[in-house]
Structures are given as C-alpha cells and as structure tokens.
Amino acid sequence: MTAVVEVPVTFDDRAFEAFATALAAAGPGARVLVDAHATEWASPFGLVSLLCAGQAVRERTGSKALLTVPADKDVAAYWARTGFFQEAEELFEIHGAVPKVRQPPENTVLLEVTPVRVAGDVHKVVDRIQDRSAAILATELGLEAKATLSFGMALSEACQNIVEHAGTGGWVAVHAYTWRRRLGKRVVVIAVADPGVGFRRSLEPTQARRYGDRWGDGAALEAALIQGVSRFREPGRGQGFRGIRKYLDRWEGKISIRSGTARIAMVRDWDEDVPLREGLAPFPGAQLQLVIPAQAEAEP
Secondary structure (H helix, E strand, O other): OEEEEEOOOEEOOOOHHHHHHHHHHOOOOOEEEEEOOOOOEEOHHHHHHHHHHHHHHHHHHOOOEEEEOOOOHHHHHHHHHOOHHHHHOOOEEEEOOOOOOOOOOOOOEEEEEEEEOOHHHHHHHHHHHHHHHHHHHHHHOOOOOOHHHHHHHHHHHHHHHHHHHHOOOEEEEEEEEEEOOOOOEEEEEEEEEEOOOHHHHHHHHHHHHHHHHHOOHHHHHHHHHOOOOOOOOOOOOOOHHHHHHHHHHHOOOEEEEEEEOEEEEOOOOOOOOOOEEOOOOOEEEEEEEEEEEOOOOOOO
16 A cells, blocks of 8 residues: 655645645555655755655655655756755655756755764854855845854754754755745745654653643743753753844744644744644654845845
8 A cells, every 4th residue: 555645836834734744644554655746846944854754754664655756857956956866865765857966057055955963964064054155145135244153053053953852863955045925035044854853752851840731742842942941951051042043033034843743933024924833743853944034125
C-alpha cells in the first residue's frame, strides 16, 4: 500500500499544515509517495521541511519515501540551484529528471540548503553567508550596514538550536525575494528545520513540573520563545531567542516556530498570523522561520 502525500502548489509555512496533515495520515507501514509534480513554488521553509519529512519517514518505516520532481522545469531548476536535491537524494527515492545546477544571472539564494549537525557547521554557515548577506541587507532591504553583524548572530542562534536541542541533524536555507502576496516588499527569509525531539521533549525534564497540566507543545514553545527558558540549567543559557527577538523588533521582522502539534509566531502589523495554534497534525522536530522585510517599498 502506498500513501500519497501531495506537496502544495505553493509550499510555504502557511501551506505546510495541509502537507503535515497528509503525512500524519499515512499509516506506519505504508510506503510514502511525496508528490511534488504540481508544485509551482516552495519557500526555504518548504524545502527544509520536505527534508525533515523524508528523514522521518525513513526512520519510521526503514525505507526511503518516493519523491516526484516538480513537472515545471523552472521550478525543478530552482530547487536544484538551492541544493535541495543534493540533500534529498540521501533521504528519498527520486522520480523524475533532476536538472543540472546552473547559477542564474541574479542569484536570490543567499545560502543553499545546508546541513547543520555540529557546532562547527554553524560557524561555517555564518561565514559563508556574511559577505552575500551584507549587500542584500544594505541595498535591497535598506538596513544599516551594522545590521549585517546582528543578522549573522540571529542566523547563528537559529542554527544553534538544532545542535543543542534536536538530538539529530537538520538544515538551514536563506533566500531573498519579493513577498508580493503579503508585503509587496523584498524580504530575506531564514528557514531552519530538524526532525528531532522537538521543544516539548527537549524542555520536559526542566519545565514539565512547573507547568503541570498545561504542559504540552504549545507551552514548550511559549517557554522557549517568550520566556527564553532552556533545557540547560547553567545561568545565561536560553538567551538565543531573546537576541533574535531583539534584532527582529528593530526591523519589524517576524519569527515563527512549529514543533510537534503547535505553532507560535511573533505577529507583526503587516501580517495576519495568529500568535499560537495548538492541536495541529503531529510533525517531528522543530521548524523555524525568520522573515526580515525591506524598510522601503519594493520596486515595481
């Protein structure tokens, strides 16, 4: 028996819930086909979440899920340029022609889909993106030059969450594009995802008793993002999200995190998101997204 899990036509953090619901509905013994043939666009969040799904299926069933390549050649080529297929080939049995990688004249991929497994990977990620991000932040987003350093810090802290809490590896990707559907501005989007233990299990040993009956995925996300708690008992730990929030507050940026069956977001005036959603379809690990908008209207 094969369970078909369709990848949404536009696969971003909003469309993710339909994908997660379909994946959760697949029986534990079923062969899984992740069908992306009709997909027309995927955000960095969508791409790294697909990899999480592939690893989760392999761990659950002992075999690779099938993955169909998008039928649109431009879409498939973009996925190839992001480095997605290079990572996916270890997790999926890929069906369809994978385009050869060719860099476009103007590359919107600031950081390709990159694995993060140990602390050394985080330093490499920040070093690789520092020069590329400086030009984008200053010229396209209209941010101050010194914002580049804080951007690197935010990226580092988001990746460090995988190393310290996931119990397994994950991936990060950073793209810049015009967000016409919501903002009509250029944005830089950071997506970090892992299929690990998730926030609830990571924080449970130190926080569950404190919350009592309220303890769950939603409470764990609130503890991590709003209160800055950590599974580490040493003073000063758990400050990463506070630093990220401070940086995003300055530039009206947004953070959202999904873990287990809950999702939390720091909602901005330009968005229509909700602060907390619970009772969602279960999905392994944690998926984090940072959105940094331009400080001026995008060019038409």
